Structures are given as structure tokens and as C-alpha cells.
Amino acid sequence: MSAGAVTIGEAARATGVSAKMIRYYEETGLIAPAARTASGYRLYAEADLHALRFVRRARDLGFSVEDIRALLALWHDRARASAQVRTLALSHVSDLRRRIEALEGMARTLENLAAHCVGDARPDCPILDDLAAGPHADS
Amino acid sequence: MSAGAVTIGEAARATGVSAKMIRYYEETGLIAPAARTASGYRLYAEADLHALRFVRRARDLGFSVEDIRALLALWHDRARASAQVRTLALSHVSDLRRRIEALEGMARTLENLAAHCVGDARPDCPILDDLAAGPHADS
DNA sequence: CTTGACCTTCCCATGATGGGAAGCCCCACA
DNA sequence: TGTGGGGCTTCCCATCATGGGAAGGTCAAG
Numbered sequence: 001m002s003a004g005a006v007t008i009g010e011a012a013r014a015t016g017v018s019a020k021m022i023r024y025y026e027e028t029g030l031i032a033p034a035a036r037t038a039s040g041y042r043l044y045a046e047a048d049l050h051a052l053r054f055v056r057r058a059r060d061l062g063f064s065v066e067d068i069r070a071l072l073a074l075w076h077d078r079a080r081a082s083a084q085v086r087t088l089a090l091s092h093v094s095d096l097r098r099r100i101e102a103l104e105g106m107a108r109t110l111e112n113l114a115a116h117c118v119g120d121a122r123p124d125c126p127i128l129d130d131l132a133a134g135p136h137a138d139s
Numbered sequence: 140m141s142a143g144a145v146t147i148g149e150a151a152r153a154t155g156v157s158a159k160m161i162r163y164y165e166e167t168g169l170i171a172p173a174a175r176t177a178s179g180y181r182l183y184a185e186a187d188l189h190a191l192r193f194v195r196r197a198r199d200l201g202f203s204v205e206d207i208r209a210l211l212a213l214w215h216d217r218a219r220a221s222a223q224v225r226t227l228a229l230s231h232v233s234d235l236r237r238r239i240e241a242l243e244g245m246a247r248t249l250e251n252l253a254a255h256c257v258g259d260a261r262p263d264c265p266i267l268d269d270l271a272a273g274p275h276a277d278s
Numbered sequence: 279c280t281t282g283a284c285c286t287t288c289c290c291a292t293g294a295t296g297g298g299a300a301g302c303c304c305c306a307c308a
Numbered sequence: 309t310g311t312g313g314g315g316c317t318t319c320c321c322a323t324c325a326t327g328g329g330a331a332g333g334t335c336a337a338g
Binding site: 015016050053054056057058060061062071074075077078079080081082083085086087089090092093096097099100103104106107109110111113114117118119120121122123124125127128130131132133134135136 | 274
């Protein structure tokens with residue numbers, strides 16, 4: 001099949017995962033230790049690149065490295081139940097939704113405050129007034 | 140006026156900022172070094188607590204410590220233009236909105252994938268298939 | 279005077295990433 | 309055959325905001 005193994009720089013270019021991160025993933029056991037040349041260079045075969053692309057895609061979807069560890073295990077487990085994958089994905093979605101709500105709350109509050117701030121050369125500013133009032137119950 | 144100064148633990152309780160963080164904020168110059176008792180205990184007067192509550196509120200609204208540094212400066216500057224505060228706040232809002240959009244994209248993608256995954260005992264799983272396909276253009 | 283709760287400083291860890299130094303390796307070209 | 313430049317190796321450090329914990333001093337109540 002294809003030419004065979006490539007070095008870490010080419011693997012990085014081919015997968016969108018930086019060489020730094022490839023080494024880090026190896027060090028933390030997320031991916032298997034790469035094969036090495038006689039002189040110690042890491043070598044990546046097509047299957048390794050495939051795994052790296054998997055990791056990259058999962059990172060793009062916001063999964064933590066720990067989550068990806070689980071996803072990779074499921075990927076490699078041909079006897080997995082798709083329910084497990086689905087559960088993992090949906091629990092990540094609720095996490096995302098929770099974070100989105102938190103950020104939404106902040107954005108809404110700030111937009112409200114900004115809407116009441118004339119924003120001219122005068123010093124009067126409801127935004128600072130709000131901050132100065134300290135921690136709020138919410139919104 | 141009020142009873143005077145309190146120790147760091149009471150300040151933490153009174154402001155919702157942990158003692159650890161209070162020391163950190165002092166170390167990094169976000170807040171002024173606290174007064175000290177003869178034996179070296181930090182002491183916080185009402186004005187200090189006010190500043191800490193300001194910081195806490197700003198953190199709750201997602202401002203970075205660096206942003207808060209600017210906000211505190213504006214707060215203390217009685218000649219400030221409210222426009223400056225407003226600009227800072229709105230730029231933070233766009234940052235929040237950008238992050239929200241990124242998370243939304245992830246959540247939507249995962250929900251789509253999950254919707255196509257039967258999630259039973261069988262191994263077939265569009266979620267893993269997607270991940271295995273590697274980095275995507277988007278959505 | 280003891281006890282327990284508090285304070286001090288100092289160091290370490292997190293998660294995922296990048297920066298950079300020192301030193302080895304490999305290929306192409308002269 | 310020698311050399312230059314680019315790529316590889318490992319190792320250490322920084323980020324950002326936060327917490328944990330150890331070793332040791334302090335304070336107030338009993």
C-alpha cells in the first residue's frame with residue numbers, strides 16, 4: 001500500500017495535530033508510542049495518522065483528552081455498544097450546553113448594562129456601578 | 140465608621156473571593172498590598188472588601204484578570220469616559236459571543252450525529268464514523 | 279499553658295498548548 | 309567528501325486562574 005511511514009513533521013501536516021501535541025499525546029498514553037528509526041526518529045504509518053485525525057476531530061468537537069481516551073477505546077473495541085458512544089457524546093453535549101448557558105448569561109448581563117451606558121466622555125457608567133455593587137444573585 | 144479591618148479569612152467569606160485568590164491578586168498587583176498587623180497578618184478595610192467584590196463580580200461576568208486590571212483603573216479614575224468602559228465591556232461581549240458560537244457549533248454537530256446513532260447494543264455508530272473521518276471543513 | 283483555628287510563605291498540580299535551547303541526524307549540493 | 313540548513317530528539321519553562329498541602333508562626337478561649 002502507501003509509501004509507508006512518515007516523520008512527525010509530515011504527520012503533523014497530514015493530520016493537523018502539531019508535532020508538540022503528537023509527542024504529548026504519546027507521552028500521556030493517548031496514542032501508542034510511535035515506531036522509531038534506528039536513529040530515534042518517530043515514524044507514523046497510515047493507521048497512526050488515522051488515529052491522529054480521529055483525535056483532532058474529537059478535539060475540534062470539544063472533547064477533553066480524557067474523553068478522547070474513552071472514545072478511542074470504543075473505536076478500537078469492535079464489540080462496543082453504540083449506546084456507550086452515544087451516552088458519552090450526549091453527556092458532552094450537556095456539558096457544552098451548560099457552558100453555553102453560563103456564557104450567555106454573562107453576555108446578556110453585559111449587553112443590558114452596556115445598553116444603559118451612554119458611552120460618551122462623561123464618567124457616569126452603569127457598568128462600573130454594577131461591578132462596584134459586587135457579586136449578584138444572578139443575571 | 141465600621142469596625143475596621145478584618146483578616147483574610149473573613150475577607151474571603153465577605154466577598155466570595157478565596158483567601159488563595161486574594162493573595163494571588165495582591166501578588167500580581169491587581170489589588171494593592173494589604174495592610175499588615177505587627178505579626179504579619181493581612182488586614183482588609185471596607186474599601187478593600189469593596190474592591191474585592193468588584194473583582195469577584197467582574198470574574199463572574201467572565202472578564203480576564205487583565206481586563207479587570209483595566210476596569211479597576213477606570214473605576215478609580217474619576218475622570219474616565221464612560222465610553223471606555225462601554226467599549227471594553229462590548230469587546231468582551233463579542234469575545235463571549237464568539238466562544239458561544241464555537242461551542243454551539245460543536246453541540247449542534249454532536250446532536251446531529253447522536254440523532255443518527257441508534258444507541259443500542261450494536262457497534263455501528265455514526266459518531267465514531269464521523270470522528271474516524273478526521274478533521275472536517277466545519278459543522 | 280495548651281489546644282485548635284487561623285495566618286504566613288513556599289512549592290506543586292491542573293489542561294492543553296506553545297516557545298525555545300542544546301544537540302543529533304539526514305539529504306542535497308558543491 | 310565536506311558542509312549547510314532543516315528536521316528530529318529531549319528537557320525545561322510559560323500560560324491562566326485556581327486549588328492542595330506542608331512547615332511553621334499567632335491568637336484567643338479554656
